[in-house]
Each structure stands twice: as C-alpha cells, then as structure tokens.
Amino acid sequence: MIGVFALQGAFLEHEQMLSKLGASYKEIRRKEHFTDGLDGLILPGGESTVQGKLLREEGLLGPVKEAIEGGLPVFGTCAGLILLAKRLSNDENVWLGTLDVTVRRNAYGRQLGSFRADIPFEGVGEFPAVFIRAPYVERAGEGVRILSSHAGKTVAVRQGNMLATAFHPELTEDVRIHEYFLRELCHIG
Ligand code: GLN
Numbered sequence: 001m002i003g004v005f006a007l008q009g010a011f012l013e014h015e016q017m018l019s020k021l022g023a024s025y026k027e028i029r030r031k032e033h034f035t036d037g038l039d040g041l042i043l044p045g046g047e048s049t050v051q052g053k054l055l056r057e058e059g060l061l062g063p064v065k066e067a068i069e070g071g072l073p074v075f076g077t078c079a080g081l082i083l084l085a086k087r088l089s090n091d092e093n094v095w096l097g098t099l100d101v102t103v104r105r106n107a108y109g110r111q112l113g114s115f116r117a118d119i120p121f122e123g124v125g126e127f128p129a130v131f132i133r134a135p136y137v138e139r140a141g142e143g144v145r146i147l148s149s150h151a152g153k154t155v156a157v158r159q160g161n162m163l164a165t166a167f168h169p170e171l172t173e174d175v176r177i178h179e180y181f182l183r184e185l186c187h188i189g
Helices: 011-020 048-057 061-069 079-084 176-185
Strands: 002-005 025-028 040-043 074-077 085-088 099-104 114-121 125-132 136-140 145-150 153-159 162-165
Touching: 002 011, 011 025, 011 040, 011 176, 040 061, 040 079, 040 176, 048 061, 048 079, 074 079, 074 176, 079 085, 079 099, 079 162, 099 153, 099 162, 114 145, 125 145, 125 176, 162 176
Parallel strands: 002 025, 002 040, 040 074, 074 162, 085 099
Antiparallel strands: 099 136, 114 125, 136 153, 145 153, 153 162
C-alpha cells in the first residue's frame, strides 16, 4: 500500500502509474490518512510552497519527516524533491529536510521552463523525462547516489529509502521509474 500525497499537483498521474503496476494506494490529505502500514510514500509535482504550507497546516510535516527518518520509502518528483531537500539555494524554506542535497528551484529559467529530454537513468536505462519549471540538485552529500544527470546537472538521486527526481516520470507512459521505486525501495513486486 503506497500513500500518495493528494494535497495539490499531479497526484492522479502517480496513482495511474501505480494502478498500471498493480500496486494499491491511498490518498493522503489529512493527518488521519497517514496511518501505519504504508509500504511507501509518493510526493507529487506541483507547487512546493503551497504543498509545504498545506503539509504544515495539516500537522503532517512532523509525522512524515519522522516516518521517512525511520526508514519509510519515499519518492518525490519535482516539487516533491524540493520538499525533501535539506537545503534550497534560492528559497529560505526547508520543509521535510530529510534528503542531503541542495536544490535550486525553477532552475532552468524562463526560456527553458518546460522541456522533454531522453536521459540516462541508472538501473533503468534511457528515460523520456518531462521537466516543468523544474529544480535541479546543485550539491549532493556523500551518502547520496546520483542516478541521472542531464546537461551537466543532477536530476535524480537516491539516498537510502529516498528517491527523488527533478522531472515527472508520471507524465509519461513509461512506468519503469515507478517500478524501480516499488522494487528497489519498497521491496514490492
Ligand atoms: N516550480 C515548482 C516549485 O518550485 C516545481 C515544479 C513542478 O513540480 N513541476 O515548487
């Protein structure tokens, strides 16, 4: 059972990916939805400041941070990467702050606001990545494995039970990164 944060942003697309892979999920909007027994968590893309504030207002920030620190597998895409980051280079907020990276928000500027690129992804192969006002990882701590880079920038990382991408695998037809999350981090399937 995968918990999908359904406060804001592209959560439906993640749910469709999970359905395609035969995994069950539940939407998490309020504190009482965040129950024991989850095998993993997905933090979708959207607007990180809005999502972070909603998480805080719902009283979810602390419990979710603790669960991730306790080993709950988590997959953050785009805004989800920003929520997980310990440091943001162009924003004073820190939300969950569990992933040892420095992330730059809206890092590709206006002209390159949104784009597609085929990028290499370790353990998966070439992947058709969709970037939307995307962040990238400027610096990664020692325990962080870089799974994908594009044009010299780190765009996917893993640190133990945490997986994060700057792009949106859920906005493609390609289920392989979700499959990777379920298999390698959640040990499902
Ligand atoms: N630009 C958004 C932010 O900073 C992230 C974009 C996305 O999730 N597609 O929160």
